[in-house]
Amino acid sequence: MKSPQxxxxxxxxxxxxxxxxxLCLIGRDLFKIESVSERIAITYQYHFxxxxxxxxxxxxxxxxxxxxxxxxxxxxxxxYLGPKQADLDDHLKTIDMAIxxxxxxxMTQGLDAKKYKPLFQKARxxxxxxxxxxxxxxxxxxxxxxxxxxxxxxxxxxxxxxxDTKGEQYVGIVTGRLDAIHQxxxxxxxxxxxxxxxxxxxxxxxxxxxxxxxxSSAAYQLLNDHEKLTAFYGTSALDGVGIIQATTQxxxxxxxxxxxxxxxxxxxxxxxxxxxxxxxxxxxxxxxxQAVESLVRLQKGEKEETLQHTETSVVRxxxxxxNQTERPQGLQP
Ligand code: BGC
Numbered sequence: 001m002k003s004p005q006x007x008x009x010x011x012x013x014x015x016x017x018x019x020x021x022x023l024c025l026i027g028r029d030l031f032k033i034e035s036v037s038e039r040i041a042i043t044y045q046y047h048f049x050x051x052x053x054x055x056x057x058x059x060x061x062x063x064x065x066x067x068x069x070x071x072x073x074x075x076x077x078x079x080y081l082g083p084k085q086a087d088l089d090d091h092l093k094t095i096d097m098a099i100x101x102x103x104x105x106x107m108t109q110g111l112d113a114k115k116y117k118p119l120f121q122k123a124r125x126x127x128x129x130x131x132x133x134x135x136x137x138x139x140x141x142x143x144x145x146x147x148x149x150x151x152x153x154x155x156x157x158x159x160x161x162x163x164d165t166k167g168e169q170y171v172g173i174v175t176g177r178l179d180a181i182h183q184x185x186x187x188x189x190x191x192x193x194x195x196x197x198x199x200x201x202x203x204x205x206x207x208x209x210x211x212x213x214x215x216s217s218a219a220y221q222l223l224n225d226h227e228k229l230t231a232f233y234g235t236s237a238l239d240g241v242g243i244i245q246a247t248t249q250x251x252x253x254x255x256x257x258x259x260x261x262x263x264x265x266x267x268x269x270x271x272x273x274x275x276x277x278x279x280x281x282x283x284x285x286x287x288x289x290q291a292v293e294s295l296v297r298l299q300k301g302e303k304e305e306t307l308q309h310t311e312t313s314v315v316r317x318x319x320x321x322x323n324q325t326e327r328p329q330g331l332q333p
Pocket of ligand 1: 053054057058134135182210236237238245261262282325
Protein backbone atom coordinates (compact mmCIF):
# COMPACT_ATOMS: atom_id res chain seq x y z
CA MET A 1 0.00 0.00 0.00
CA LYS A 2 1.32 3.41 -0.88
CA SER A 3 0.61 6.19 1.53
CA PRO A 4 -1.19 9.31 0.18
CA GLN A 5 1.99 11.34 0.94
CA UNK A 6 4.11 9.08 -1.29
CA UNK A 7 1.56 9.31 -4.14
CA UNK A 8 1.37 13.09 -3.70
CA UNK A 9 5.17 13.38 -3.77
CA UNK A 10 5.41 11.26 -6.92
CA UNK A 11 2.73 13.36 -8.63
CA UNK A 12 4.60 16.54 -7.64
CA UNK A 13 7.93 15.23 -8.99
CA UNK A 14 6.22 14.18 -12.24
CA UNK A 15 4.66 17.64 -12.58
CA UNK A 16 8.06 19.27 -12.06
CA UNK A 17 9.74 17.03 -14.66
CA UNK A 18 7.01 17.69 -17.27
CA UNK A 19 7.15 21.44 -16.57
CA UNK A 20 10.93 21.54 -16.97
CA UNK A 21 10.74 19.65 -20.29
CA UNK A 22 7.95 21.97 -21.50
CA LEU A 23 9.87 25.12 -20.54
CA CYS A 24 13.02 23.83 -22.20
CA LEU A 25 11.13 23.18 -25.45
CA ILE A 26 9.44 26.60 -25.46
CA GLY A 27 12.71 28.28 -24.55
CA ARG A 28 14.48 26.52 -27.39
CA ASP A 29 11.79 27.65 -29.86
CA LEU A 30 11.94 31.22 -28.62
CA PHE A 31 15.69 31.14 -28.97
CA LYS A 32 15.36 29.67 -32.44
CA ILE A 33 13.00 32.45 -33.58
CA GLU A 34 15.33 35.05 -32.25
CA SER A 35 18.39 33.56 -33.94
CA VAL A 36 16.58 33.19 -37.30
CA SER A 37 15.46 36.81 -37.27
CA GLU A 38 18.94 37.86 -36.29
CA ARG A 39 20.29 35.83 -39.17
CA ILE A 40 17.89 37.47 -41.68
CA ALA A 41 18.85 40.89 -40.41
CA ILE A 42 22.53 40.06 -40.77
CA THR A 43 22.30 38.11 -43.99
CA TYR A 44 20.52 40.61 -46.21
CA GLN A 45 21.68 44.19 -46.36
CA TYR A 46 20.22 44.90 -49.81
CA HIS A 47 17.48 43.61 -52.04
CA PHE A 48 18.38 43.47 -55.77
CA UNK A 49 16.57 42.10 -58.79
CA UNK A 50 18.14 40.76 -61.97
CA UNK A 51 15.80 40.96 -64.98
CA UNK A 52 17.14 38.81 -67.85
CA UNK A 53 15.97 38.86 -71.45
CA UNK A 54 14.63 35.33 -70.96
CA UNK A 55 14.54 33.30 -67.72
CA UNK A 56 15.51 29.81 -68.93
CA UNK A 57 18.16 30.95 -71.40
CA UNK A 58 21.49 29.24 -70.66
CA UNK A 59 23.40 32.46 -71.24
CA UNK A 60 21.32 34.35 -68.68
CA UNK A 61 21.65 31.53 -66.19
CA UNK A 62 25.39 32.21 -66.23
CA UNK A 63 24.74 35.91 -65.56
CA UNK A 64 22.50 34.83 -62.70
CA UNK A 65 25.14 32.47 -61.29
CA UNK A 66 27.68 35.29 -61.19
CA UNK A 67 25.15 37.61 -59.58
CA UNK A 68 24.16 34.96 -57.01
CA UNK A 69 27.80 34.33 -56.02
CA UNK A 70 28.45 38.05 -55.55
CA UNK A 71 25.15 38.38 -53.67
CA UNK A 72 26.27 35.70 -51.20
CA UNK A 73 29.51 37.61 -50.56
CA UNK A 74 27.80 41.00 -50.10
CA UNK A 75 24.72 39.98 -48.07
CA UNK A 76 22.34 40.71 -50.93
CA UNK A 77 18.89 39.18 -51.25
CA UNK A 78 18.77 38.52 -55.00
CA UNK A 79 15.72 37.81 -57.15
CA TYR A 80 15.81 36.60 -60.74
CA LEU A 81 12.60 37.66 -62.48
CA GLY A 82 11.68 38.13 -66.13
CA PRO A 83 9.90 36.87 -69.24
CA LYS A 84 9.74 33.11 -69.90
CA GLN A 85 10.44 33.91 -73.53
CA ALA A 86 12.02 37.11 -74.81
CA ASP A 87 9.33 39.79 -74.95
CA LEU A 88 9.91 43.52 -74.64
CA ASP A 89 6.58 44.33 -72.96
CA ASP A 90 6.99 41.56 -70.38
CA HIS A 91 10.52 42.75 -69.75
CA LEU A 92 9.33 46.31 -69.10
CA LYS A 93 6.47 45.04 -66.89
CA THR A 94 8.88 43.02 -64.75
CA ILE A 95 11.05 46.09 -64.18
CA ASP A 96 7.95 48.07 -63.23
CA MET A 97 6.97 45.38 -60.71
CA ALA A 98 10.43 45.47 -59.16
CA ILE A 99 10.12 49.25 -58.81
CA UNK A 100 6.70 48.86 -57.15
CA UNK A 101 8.32 46.34 -54.79
CA UNK A 102 10.75 49.07 -53.57
CA UNK A 103 13.86 46.98 -54.14
CA UNK A 104 17.25 48.66 -53.60
CA UNK A 105 18.70 47.99 -57.03
CA UNK A 106 17.82 46.59 -60.46
CA MET A 107 20.11 44.93 -63.01
CA THR A 108 18.66 44.58 -66.46
CA GLN A 109 19.31 44.72 -70.19
CA GLY A 110 18.77 48.13 -71.72
CA LEU A 111 17.32 47.01 -75.03
CA ASP A 112 15.91 50.35 -76.13
CA ALA A 113 16.89 53.63 -74.45
CA LYS A 114 13.61 55.44 -75.28
CA LYS A 115 11.35 52.73 -73.87
CA TYR A 116 13.41 52.12 -70.72
CA LYS A 117 14.12 55.74 -69.79
CA PRO A 118 10.73 56.55 -68.17
CA LEU A 119 10.98 53.41 -66.02
CA PHE A 120 14.55 54.11 -65.00
CA GLN A 121 13.58 57.69 -64.13
CA LYS A 122 10.73 56.41 -61.96
CA ALA A 123 13.12 54.02 -60.22
CA ARG A 124 15.75 56.67 -59.57
CA UNK A 125 13.11 59.00 -58.04
CA UNK A 126 12.39 56.24 -55.52
CA UNK A 127 16.09 55.85 -54.75
CA UNK A 128 16.45 52.59 -56.67
CA UNK A 129 19.81 52.17 -58.41
CA UNK A 130 19.92 50.91 -62.00
CA UNK A 131 22.73 48.99 -63.67
CA UNK A 132 22.31 47.79 -67.24
CA UNK A 133 23.91 44.41 -67.97
CA UNK A 134 24.89 42.81 -71.30
CA UNK A 135 23.13 45.54 -73.31
CA UNK A 136 23.45 49.22 -72.60
CA UNK A 137 20.74 51.85 -72.99
CA UNK A 138 22.84 54.98 -73.31
CA UNK A 139 21.02 58.13 -72.21
CA UNK A 140 18.37 56.16 -70.31
CA UNK A 141 19.20 57.37 -66.78
CA UNK A 142 20.91 54.11 -65.82
CA UNK A 143 23.91 54.80 -63.61
CA UNK A 144 26.25 52.09 -64.82
CA UNK A 145 26.63 49.61 -67.69
CA UNK A 146 28.41 46.30 -67.07
CA UNK A 147 28.97 44.10 -70.12
CA UNK A 148 30.49 43.58 -73.52
CA UNK A 149 31.34 46.51 -75.76
CA UNK A 150 28.90 45.22 -78.35
CA UNK A 151 30.21 47.27 -81.29
CA UNK A 152 33.75 46.05 -80.58
CA UNK A 153 32.60 42.43 -80.33
CA UNK A 154 31.06 42.70 -83.80
CA UNK A 155 34.20 44.37 -85.11
CA UNK A 156 36.48 41.56 -83.91
CA UNK A 157 34.06 39.04 -85.41
CA UNK A 158 34.57 40.77 -88.78
CA UNK A 159 38.34 40.73 -88.32
CA UNK A 160 38.20 37.00 -87.56
CA UNK A 161 36.35 36.31 -90.81
CA UNK A 162 38.99 38.30 -92.74
CA UNK A 163 41.86 36.48 -91.01
CA ASP A 164 40.39 32.98 -91.36
CA THR A 165 39.21 33.02 -94.99
CA LYS A 166 40.66 33.46 -98.45
CA GLY A 167 38.96 34.50 -101.67
CA GLU A 168 35.41 35.76 -102.21
CA GLN A 169 33.12 35.28 -99.21
CA TYR A 170 29.32 35.60 -99.26
CA VAL A 171 27.95 36.07 -95.76
CA GLY A 172 24.52 35.49 -94.24
CA ILE A 173 23.89 37.08 -90.84
CA VAL A 174 21.56 35.50 -88.27
CA THR A 175 20.78 37.98 -85.52
CA GLY A 176 18.88 37.55 -82.25
CA ARG A 177 16.55 40.52 -82.57
CA LEU A 178 16.53 43.20 -85.22
CA ASP A 179 15.11 45.75 -82.77
CA ALA A 180 17.66 45.25 -79.95
CA ILE A 181 20.52 47.74 -79.74
CA HIS A 182 23.25 45.23 -78.78
CA GLN A 183 22.42 42.99 -81.75
CA UNK A 184 22.41 46.03 -84.05
CA UNK A 185 25.82 47.05 -82.74
CA UNK A 186 27.22 43.54 -83.29
CA UNK A 187 26.05 43.73 -86.90
CA UNK A 188 27.32 47.29 -87.39
CA UNK A 189 30.77 46.47 -85.95
CA UNK A 190 31.00 43.46 -88.25
CA UNK A 191 29.93 45.47 -91.32
CA UNK A 192 32.48 48.18 -90.54
CA UNK A 193 35.30 45.66 -90.07
CA UNK A 194 34.70 43.90 -93.40
CA UNK A 195 33.81 47.04 -95.38
CA UNK A 196 37.43 47.62 -96.45
CA UNK A 197 37.80 44.04 -97.67
CA UNK A 198 36.38 43.96 -101.20
CA UNK A 199 36.18 40.14 -101.33
CA UNK A 200 33.65 39.98 -98.49
CA UNK A 201 29.98 40.51 -99.38
CA UNK A 202 27.12 40.51 -96.86
CA UNK A 203 24.12 39.08 -98.72
CA UNK A 204 21.36 39.08 -96.14
CA UNK A 205 20.24 39.21 -92.51
CA UNK A 206 17.48 37.23 -90.74
CA UNK A 207 16.17 37.21 -87.17
CA UNK A 208 16.33 34.16 -84.84
CA UNK A 209 14.20 35.48 -81.93
CA UNK A 210 17.16 34.22 -79.80
CA UNK A 211 16.05 30.58 -80.13
CA UNK A 212 17.93 27.66 -81.70
CA UNK A 213 14.95 26.73 -83.91
CA UNK A 214 14.57 30.38 -84.93
CA UNK A 215 18.25 30.47 -85.90
CA SER A 216 17.89 27.31 -87.90
CA SER A 217 14.86 28.70 -89.82
CA ALA A 218 16.71 31.98 -90.37
CA ALA A 219 19.71 30.10 -91.80
CA TYR A 220 17.42 28.04 -94.10
CA GLN A 221 15.85 31.24 -95.34
CA LEU A 222 19.27 32.71 -96.11
CA LEU A 223 20.37 29.51 -97.86
CA ASN A 224 17.23 29.53 -99.99
CA ASP A 225 17.50 33.21 -100.85
CA HIS A 226 21.23 33.27 -101.62
CA GLU A 227 22.71 30.30 -103.42
CA LYS A 228 26.21 31.69 -103.26
CA LEU A 229 26.51 31.74 -99.45
CA THR A 230 29.87 30.61 -98.10
CA ALA A 231 29.79 31.96 -94.53
CA PHE A 232 27.45 32.61 -91.61
CA TYR A 233 27.70 35.01 -88.70
CA GLY A 234 25.39 34.41 -85.70
CA THR A 235 25.13 37.30 -83.24
CA SER A 236 23.39 35.76 -80.21
CA ALA A 237 24.11 32.74 -78.01
CA LEU A 238 22.02 30.07 -79.73
CA ASP A 239 22.45 31.26 -83.30
CA GLY A 240 25.62 29.25 -84.00
CA VAL A 241 24.06 25.88 -83.08
CA GLY A 242 20.89 26.79 -85.00
CA ILE A 243 22.92 27.69 -88.10
CA ILE A 244 24.80 24.38 -88.15
CA GLN A 245 21.55 22.48 -87.75
CA ALA A 246 20.46 24.04 -91.04
CA THR A 247 23.80 23.80 -92.86
CA THR A 248 24.31 20.11 -91.95
CA GLN A 249 20.93 19.24 -93.47
CA UNK A 250 21.34 21.49 -96.47
CA UNK A 251 24.86 20.56 -97.47
CA UNK A 252 27.86 19.38 -95.50
CA UNK A 253 28.41 21.93 -92.73
CA UNK A 254 32.17 21.89 -93.49
CA UNK A 255 31.50 23.85 -96.66
CA UNK A 256 30.58 26.93 -94.67
CA UNK A 257 32.64 29.18 -92.48
CA UNK A 258 30.57 29.67 -89.30
CA UNK A 259 31.22 32.42 -86.79
CA UNK A 260 29.21 32.22 -83.57
CA UNK A 261 28.69 34.09 -80.31
CA UNK A 262 29.16 32.80 -76.75
CA UNK A 263 30.86 29.79 -75.24
CA UNK A 264 27.80 27.76 -74.24
CA UNK A 265 28.53 23.98 -74.11
CA UNK A 266 26.85 23.07 -77.44
CA UNK A 267 28.70 25.83 -79.26
CA UNK A 268 32.04 24.75 -77.81
CA UNK A 269 31.27 21.13 -78.77
CA UNK A 270 30.60 22.28 -82.34
CA UNK A 271 33.87 24.26 -82.30
CA UNK A 272 35.69 21.13 -81.12
CA UNK A 273 34.09 19.10 -83.92
CA UNK A 274 35.03 21.69 -86.53
CA UNK A 275 31.41 22.57 -87.36
CA UNK A 276 31.86 26.10 -86.03
CA UNK A 277 35.07 27.92 -86.99
CA UNK A 278 35.32 30.78 -84.50
CA UNK A 279 33.43 32.03 -81.45
CA UNK A 280 33.19 35.49 -79.94
CA UNK A 281 33.66 35.08 -76.20
CA UNK A 282 31.62 37.11 -73.72
CA UNK A 283 31.79 36.77 -69.93
CA UNK A 284 28.22 36.51 -68.65
CA UNK A 285 29.28 35.13 -65.24
CA UNK A 286 31.55 38.17 -64.75
CA UNK A 287 28.77 40.52 -65.86
CA UNK A 288 26.45 39.21 -63.15
CA UNK A 289 29.17 39.26 -60.51
CA GLN A 290 30.39 42.76 -61.31
CA ALA A 291 26.88 44.19 -61.69
CA VAL A 292 26.02 43.17 -58.11
CA GLU A 293 29.26 44.67 -56.83
CA SER A 294 28.55 47.88 -58.71
CA LEU A 295 25.06 48.12 -57.19
CA VAL A 296 26.52 47.56 -53.72
CA ARG A 297 28.95 50.45 -54.27
CA LEU A 298 26.14 52.67 -55.55
CA GLN A 299 24.13 51.83 -52.44
CA LYS A 300 27.07 52.93 -50.32
CA GLY A 301 27.13 56.24 -52.18
CA GLU A 302 30.46 55.53 -53.90
CA LYS A 303 31.28 57.05 -57.27
CA GLU A 304 31.11 54.54 -60.10
CA GLU A 305 32.61 54.40 -63.61
CA THR A 306 29.66 54.62 -65.99
CA LEU A 307 30.99 52.15 -68.55
CA GLN A 308 32.40 48.91 -67.18
CA HIS A 309 33.21 46.73 -70.15
CA THR A 310 33.87 43.04 -69.59
CA GLU A 311 36.42 41.28 -71.79
CA THR A 312 35.67 40.16 -75.34
CA SER A 313 37.81 37.97 -77.58
CA VAL A 314 37.61 35.44 -80.40
CA VAL A 315 38.55 31.78 -79.95
CA ARG A 316 39.13 28.99 -82.45
CA UNK A 317 39.54 25.23 -82.19
CA UNK A 318 43.26 25.59 -81.39
CA UNK A 319 42.41 27.64 -78.27
CA UNK A 320 40.48 24.81 -76.63
CA UNK A 321 40.13 24.01 -73.75
CA UNK A 322 39.23 27.52 -72.66
CA ASN A 323 40.75 29.21 -69.64
CA GLN A 324 38.46 29.83 -66.73
CA THR A 325 38.32 32.83 -64.44
CA GLU A 326 39.46 32.54 -60.86
CA ARG A 327 36.98 33.84 -58.29
CA PRO A 328 36.68 33.55 -54.50
CA GLN A 329 34.22 30.68 -55.06
CA GLY A 330 36.66 28.78 -57.29
CA LEU A 331 37.04 28.49 -61.01
CA GLN A 332 34.14 29.96 -62.93
CA PRO A 333 33.18 29.77 -66.61
C1 BGC B 1 23.36 38.11 -75.79
C2 BGC B 1 22.16 38.16 -74.89
C3 BGC B 1 21.05 37.30 -75.39
C4 BGC B 1 21.56 35.90 -75.60
C5 BGC B 1 20.45 35.08 -76.23
C6 BGC B 1 23.78 36.67 -76.03
O1 BGC B 1 24.78 36.67 -77.02
O2 BGC B 1 24.46 38.80 -75.25
O3 BGC B 1 21.70 39.49 -74.84
O4 BGC B 1 19.97 37.30 -74.50
O5 BGC B 1 22.67 35.91 -76.48
O6 BGC B 1 20.68 33.73 -76.22
